[in-house]
Amino acid sequence: MRDIDKKKWRRVISALKREFPAQRPVKVRTSRLKNAEASTVTGPTGSTIYISSALNFSAAFDALAHEYSHVLDSHERFADHDSQHGETWGVWYSRVYRAMLRVVEDKQ
Ligand SMILES: [Zn+2]
Numbered sequence: 201m202r203d204i205d206k207k208k209w210r211r212v213i214s215a216l217k218r219e220f221p222a223q224r225p226v227k228v229r230t231s232r233l234k235n236a237e238a239s240t241v242t243g244p245t246g247s248t249i250y251i252s253s254a255l256n257f258s259a260a261f262d263a264l265a266h267e268y269s270h271v272l273d274s275h276e277r278f279a280d281h282d283s284q285h286g287e288t289w290g291v292w293y294s295r296v297y298r299a300m301l302r303v304v305e306d307k308q
Pocket residue numbers: 266270284285
């Protein structure tokens with residue numbers, strides 16, 4: 201990610217945490233991932249979202265919206281793998297994506 205995007209990235213993450221507090225803490229880490237663009241690990245103390253450091257801002261933005269929506273979608277606990285991108289996940293995705301867009305389109 202270019203330096204100019206890093207500030208925007210941090211603003212997006214703090215807006216997400218503010219507007220959509222999860223039941224347990226969510227951390228977002230950028231790191232080298234071998235075979236994925238992003239992944240989320242959830243344990244008893246919260247979730248960590250890993251975003252590949254190889255992604256540019258736009259791809260990282262999409263990946264973060266996708267993964268954060270999984271964290272918020274509590275219906276997933278009862279779903280099998282194929283239905284993890286079901287209706288409730290899609291509703292969260294739409295809310296999360298629009299909130300993130302508001303941050304990057306902010307003209308301040
Ligand atoms: Zn997914």
